[in-house]
Amino acid sequence: MDSYQTPWCIILCLMECSRRGKLRKHVNCLRKWFRMGLEPLAGRYNILIDGLFRNGRAEAGYTLFCDLKKKGQFVDAITFSIVVLQLCREGHLEEALQLVEEMEGRGYVVDLVTITSLLIGFHKHGRWDWTERLMKHIRDVNLVPNVLKWKAEMEVSMKRKSKKKDYTPMFPTKDIREIMNLMGSTDSEMDTNLGSEDDRVKDEENPPSDIDQWSSSPYMDKLANQVNSDDHSSQLFSLSRGQRVQEKGMDSFDIDMINTFLSIFLAKGKLNLACKLFEIFSDMGVNPVSYTYNSMMSSFVKKGYFNQAWGILSEMGENVCPADIATYNVIIQGLGKMGRADLASSVLDKLMKQGGYLDVVMYNTLINALGKAGRIDEANNLFEQMRASGINPDVVTFNTLIEVHSKAGRLKKAYKFLKMMLDSGCSPNHVTDTTLDFLGREIEKLRYQKASIMPNKDGSS
DNA sequence: GTAGGGTTAG
Numbered sequence: 001m002d003s004y005q006t007p008w009c010i011i012l013c014l015m016e017c018s019r020r021g022k023l024r025k026h027v028n029c030l031r032k033w034f035r036m037g038l039e040p041l042a043g044r045y046n047i048l049i050d051g052l053f054r055n056g057r058a059e060a061g062y063t064l065f066c067d068l069k070k071k072g073q074f075v076d077a078i079t080f081s082i083v084v085l086q087l088c089r090e091g092h093l094e095e096a097l098q099l100v101e102e103m104e105g106r107g108y109v110v111d112l113v114t115i116t117s118l119l120i121g122f123h124k125h126g127r128w129d130w131t132e133r134l135m136k137h138i139r140d141v142n143l144v145p146n147v148l149k150w151k152a153e154m155e156v157s158m159k160r161k162s163k164k165k166d167y168t169p170m171f172p173t174k175d176i177r178e179i180m181n182l183m184g185s186t187d188s189e190m191d192t193n194l195g196s197e198d199d200r201v202k203d204e205e206n207p208p209s210d211i212d213q214w215s216s217s218p219y220m221d222k223l224a225n226q227v228n229s230d231d232h233s234s235q236l237f238s239l240s241r242g243q244r245v246q247e248k249g250m251d252s253f254d255i256d257m258i259n260t261f262l263s264i265f266l267a268k269g270k271l272n273l274a275c276k277l278f279e280i281f282s283d284m285g286v287n288p289v290s291y292t293y294n295s296m297m298s299s300f301v302k303k304g305y306f307n308q309a310w311g312i313l314s315e316m317g318e319n320v321c322p323a324d325i326a327t328y329n330v331i332i333q334g335l336g337k338m339g340r341a342d343l344a345s346s347v348l349d350k351l352m353k354q355g356g357y358l359d360v361v362m363y364n365t366l367i368n369a370l371g372k373a374g375r376i377d378e379a380n381n382l383f384e385q386m387r388a389s390g391i392n393p394d395v396v397t398f399n400t401l402i403e404v405h406s407k408a409g410r411l412k413k414a415y416k417f418l419k420m421m422l423d424s425g426c427s428p429n430h431v432t433d434t435t436l437d438f439l440g441r442e443i444e445k446l447r448y449q450k451a452s453i454m455p456n457k458d459g460s461s
Numbered sequence: 462g463t464a465g466g467g468t469t470a471g
Contacts (some may be wrong), residue, residue: 004465048463081463088464117465259465266466326467333468364468399469434470 018314030117042068042076049079055088063088077108088121092135094128096121101137110138116260123264154261158276170346180346250387255281258363259291266299294326309334323356329365336369344369358389364396371404381406395421406439411446414439 018280045068052061052444065083068074080103087096096118103110115138122130135144263272274296278288293316299311313320313331328351332344344366348358358366363386370379383401386393398421405414418436421428429438 039464076462083463085463111463113464118464120464190464256465261465263465289466291466296466298467324467329467359467361468364469368469369464394468397467401469401471429469431470438470 026355042074042079045074046076046078046082050082053089055080058086058090067154074426077103077111080108080159081111081114081117085117088124089367090118091121091125093118093121093125093127097130097133099136100134104137104139109141110143112143112147115143116257119147120260120264149340150257151261154280157280158273180343255286255292257290258286259289259295262292262296269299271299271303287319290316290321290324290327293319294324294330295328295332297327301330301337304337306334306338322354323351325351325356325359325362328356329362332362332369333365336365336372339373341369341373341375358386358391360391360394360397363391364394364400367397368400368404371400371408374408376408376410378405393424393426394422395426395432398426399429399435401438402432403435406435406442409442411439411443415443 025196045064049061049065052064057317062083065079066073068079076421081242082100084096084103087093087099100110100114100118103114115134118134118441119131122134131144131148136139138144210292262274262277265271265277278292278296282288293312297309297312300306300312309330313327316327328347331347335341335343335347349367351358363382367379367382368374370382378399383393383397386397398417401417402421405411418439421432
C-alpha cells in the first residue's frame with residue numbers, strides 16, 4: 001500500500017507517541033527519522049512498526065509488516081525480530097516460532113536478542129519445554145544451548161550464595177540527608193527542608209587504607225577483594241568480554257543479558273535471586289548500568305525496603321545518570337512512601353537543572369506522592385502544569401486524581417475528574433473500577449449522613 | 462533500528 005510510503009506514517013507515529021505523553025520517545029523518534037532522511041529503507045519501517053507495537057497499535061503493526069514483507073525489500077532480520085518479540089509479548093508463541101522458521105527460510109540470522117525474546121516468552125507463559133522446538137529451527141546450533149548453559153551456570157552460582165538469608169542488606173544504610181547528598185544537592189533550600197530532623201551530619205568515614213581512595217565505589221572494592229581471596233565462580237561464565245557485535249551472538253553475553261534475566265526475577269518478586277545475580281556479576285567486574293540499578297531500586301521501593309533502595313543509589317555513586325528520569329522517578333516514589341513528599345520539589349529542581357524534563361509517568365508519580373501526603377492543592381497545581389506543558393493526562397493520572405480526592409473527602413472534585421477523563425476519550429481500566437467503588441461508597445455515606453441530619457433539623461423526611 | 466528499567470487500587 002502506497003500510503004505507508006508517504007510521510008503520513010511518520011506523522012501518525014509521532015502523533016501516537018505524543019498523544020500518550022511519551023515525550024522522550026517522541027523526540028527520539030523524530031531525531032531518528034531526520035537522521036535517516038526519507039528513503040524507504042527497512043530501518044525506518046522498523047522504528048515505525050516497533051512504535052505501533054509499543055503504543056497499543058499491534059494490529060496496525062502486523063498489517064504493515066505483512067504488507068512490507070510481500071514487497072520484500074523493506075524488511076530485514078531486525079524487522080522479524082521486532083515482530084517475534086511482539087508475538088511473544090502477546091503470548092502467541094506458536095506464531096512466533098513459525099516466524100522464526102520463516103526467518104531461517106529466508107536466510108535471515110536469528111540472533112541472541114530474538115532468542116532471548118523467545119525464551120522470556122516461553123518462561124512467562126510456562127512453556128519452557130518449547131526450547132527444544134526452538135533449537136530445531138535455528139541454524140546456528142550452538143546459540144540456544146549456549147544461552148541455556150549460561151543460564152544454568154548462573155543458577156548454580158546463585159545457589160552457592162544461598163546461605164545468605166533473603167534481603168540481607170547488601171549495601172550500607174543511608175539516611176535522608178545522605179540520600180540528598182547523593183543527588184548532589186547542596187541547595188540551601190534543601191537544608192531548610194531537612195530541618196533539624198537530621199542533625200547528625202555524617203561525613204563519609206575515611207576509607208580503610210586497603211581501599212583505593214580514588215575509587216568511586218568502595219563497595220565494589222570490597223567485593224573485588226573478596227573475589228581475590230576465595231571464589232571460583234568467576235571462571236564459570238565469562239561476561240567481561242561481552243561486546244556489542246553486528247549480529248548478536250555469543251559475544252553479547254553482557255550486561256544487557258543480565259538485565260534481561262534480572263527482570264525475570266524481579267517480575268516474579270524474587271528479590272533475593274535478583275540480589276544474588278547482582279552480587280555475582282559485581283564479583284565478576286561487570287558494570288551495571290542505570291537500567292540495572294533502576295529495576296532493582298524500584299523493586300525494593302515497592303516492597304518498602306528503603307535502606308536497600310538507597311543503598312543502591314549510593315552504589316551508583318558517580319554513575320548516577322544526571323538526567324535519568326526513571327532514576328528520579330524511583331527516588332520520588334520512595335520519598336513519597338517514606339512520608340517525605342515534601343522533599344520532592346527539591347529533587348525535581350535538581351533534575352531540571354541537569355537538563356531533565358518531566359513526562360507523564362513522572363507527573364503521575366508526583367501527583368500520587370503529593371496527593372497521598374494530603375497536599376491536594378499542590379497535586380492539582382501539578383495537574384494544571386502538566387496540561388499546560390502539553391502532556392496529556394492518561395488513565396493513571398485520572399485514577400490517581402480520583403482516588404486522592406475521594407479519600408480527601410472532595411467528592412465533587414473526584415467526580416469532576418471522572419467526567420474529565422471520559423470527556424477526553426480516556427478509557428477507564430480495572431483500577432478505575434476499584435477506585436470508583438470507593439468513590440461510590442463515599443457518596444452513599446454522604447447522602448446517608450445528609451438524610452439523617454435533615455429530619456432532625458426541619459422535622460421532614 | 463530489535464531483549465531489559467520508572468506511575469495508579471485491593
